[in-house]
Amino acid sequence: MPGEDAEAALAAAEAFRADDIGTIFTRLGENITRLDEADAVATHYLGLIDAIAARGLDGEASVKLTQLGFDIDEEGALDHLRRLAERAAVSGRTVWIDMESSAYVEGTIALYERLKAGHSNTGICLQAYLHRTAADVQRLLSLDPAIRLVKGAYAEPAAIAWQRRHDVDANFAGLAVSMLEAVRAGRNVRIGLGTHDVGLVEQIAGHAAALGLGKDAFEVQMLYGIRTAEQRRLAREGYVVRDLIAYGEAWYPWYMRRLAERPANVVFALRQMLP
Numbered sequence: 001m002p003g004e005d006a007e008a009a010l011a012a013a014e015a016f017r018a019d020d021i022g023t024i025f026t027r028l029g030e031n032i033t034r035l036d037e038a039d040a041v042a043t044h045y046l047g048l049i050d051a052i053a054a055r056g057l058d059g060e061a062s063v064k065l066t067q068l069g070f071d072i073d074e075e076g077a078l079d080h081l082r083r084l085a086e087r088a089a090v091s092g093r094t095v096w097i098d099m100e101s102s103a104y105v106e107g108t109i110a111l112y113e114r115l116k117a118g119h120s121n122t123g124i125c126l127q128a129y130l131h132r133t134a135a136d137v138q139r140l141l142s143l144d145p146a147i148r149l150v151k152g153a154y155a156e157p158a159a160i161a162w163q164r165r166h167d168v169d170a171n172f173a174g175l176a177v178s179m180l181e182a183v184r185a186g187r188n189v190r191i192g193l194g195t196h197d198v199g200l201v202e203q204i205a206g207h208a209a210a211l212g213l214g215k216d217a218f219e220v221q222m223l224y225g226i227r228t229a230e231q232r233r234l235a236r237e238g239y240v241v242r243d244l245i246a247y248g249e250a251w252y253p254w255y256m257r258r259l260a261e262r263p264a265n266v267v268f269a270l271r272q273m274l275p
């Protein structure tokens, strides 16, 4: 994280301008328990969207539904998202919905279907570790969706999710190729590959080329501070690259998921705490 406040995130995004790397901003936080907290989150994101536009940044916002009160009031969360999408549309920008644990997947997709019907500038994250995702991709294709495909960050049971890295990677590649084939067939799908797995990205780029599609048929989205040199290299080589910058005070659960993904980070984090 570049810092806890939006200003630090915006300043970090400025540094990517010269490399032609766009950004996605997310304010950390999830599962709020009072509706006035959801109102405050929505108000924060409206201000953020204005700040992105005022600075002329190629930036987008990404939110968690549970941050917008989805646990308490689903319609209210949808209303908040509509307001964010309307504000982002003023400057021609997109708003993304993160994907949370499996308990929220169906609700998030159903809400996205309703949101997308009136707001074309919206996107959703789907997780390759889930068995259901191939059907979800097909379900969403007719909406001309923006889909950020990720491997998945939560601990999900074997009944619904692949457990082995090899299986998740194979499904990731298969899902990406199915979206590229839809693009090739004339569908309007914005594909985001949210992964630091550069080998997988290059494998998918090979499939895109075989389908006669260019490097701009998809974009690569990575987290701030992870594989930064690779982000720059990919951008130099003509890939569309976006860096997701997270900020905020509620960093603990997010940070723990990042540590769980890569135990080596625990050692790294402990080293930072030493004098």
Ligand SMILES: Cc1cc2nc3c(=O)[nH]c(=O)nc-3n(C[C@H](O)[C@H](O)[C@H](O)COP(=O)(O)OP(=O)(O)OC[C@H]3O[C@@H](n4cnc5c(N)ncnc54)[C@H](O)[C@@H]3O)c2cc1C
Pocket (backbone or CB within 6 Å): 097, 098, 099, 100, 125, 127, 150, 151, 152, 153, 154, 194, 195, 196, 197, 198, 221, 222, 223, 226, 227, 244, 258, 259, 261, 262, 265
């Ligand atoms: C832009 C973006 C948005 C995301 N949004 C969501 C979301 O909405 N919902 C969701 O469930 N998940 C989300 N994720 C997280 C995602 O599901 C994975 O948990 C995470 O990206 C790690 O998997 P990987 O694809 O990078 O592949 P991995 O196979 O885990 O990693 C590939 C390589 O990348 C490097 N790497 C990966 N993670 C780290 C790390 N934390 N620190 C240092 N190096 C690392 C390592 O070298 C590793 O070998 C998002 C990820 C990105 C990049």
